[in-house]
Amino acid sequence: MSRAKDAKRKPKPHEEAIAALKTHYLLGPVARELCFAPLSRPRESFESPAYCRIAGLVEAIRTLAQPPIPWQAQLAEWMRERFPLAERRRTYARPSRRQSATPDMPRPRFVAPEDDRVTRTFGVVVDTSGSMAREHLGKALGAIVAYAQAQEVRELRLVYCDAQPYDEGWVAIESLASRVSVRGRGGTVLQPALTLLETRRDFPKEAPILVITDGLCESELRIERDHAFLLTTAGRLPFVTRKPVFRMR
DSSP states (O other): HHHHHHHHSOOOOHHHHHHHHHHHHHHOOHHHHHHSOTTTTOOOGGGGGGHHHHHHHHHHHHHTTTTOHHHHHHHHHHHHSSSOOOOOOOEEEOOOGGGSSSTTTOOEEEEHHHHHHHHOOEEEEEEEESOHHHHHHHHHHHHHHHHHHHHTTOOEEEEEEEESSSEEEEEEEHHSSOOOOOOOSSOOHEEEEEEHHHHHHTTTOOOEEEEEESSOOOSOOOOOOOOEEEEOOOOSSSOOOOOOOEEOO
């Protein structure tokens, strides 16, 4: 009963004065103006620089309080930007499967552009050195398979690399969804694998490259085309890059 009475009782005048003095000396001029402003103040006074500073501060705090974007979402956005879904076109060359329901009425089939399938690909350089954990390799390849299928990428150029590159050629996305055989588990030298991809005639010139590594590689990598890095949880590149860097968490 005593707690209920204490919660319901009104503060005494001297207690209100002490609370006001604490607010006055602890908050500062901008906060005092906001706390002691009467409700009948005209609208023009709320557009003063003091209120603008308070609003900007609150907005900045809300922005910084947002959780970081997961690396899967960043990787998916990277693929969506480079492989937007192509608009399908109708063709009567191959009739629709519903043609049998109405044999007297021709129905077109929606097909994707044939030339888009050829250029809709990218290269993946996988660091298979001894410092790369199997869990990280499986997680990275699984994410690549999921987002590549969502963007209708049917195959990619896969290169494993430890101290030397191992070109796996063109690999269908569906085959990566199951168990894959990884070659390597030695040292780490990524530049030969990147050079191999960039100099291959059957690899499209506009195709980007995704490098999966833990950062224990050369202090400088030369990549002429569009690329990005997918690092392990504790991975860190030994150089500064302006290209996208995704980190598994």
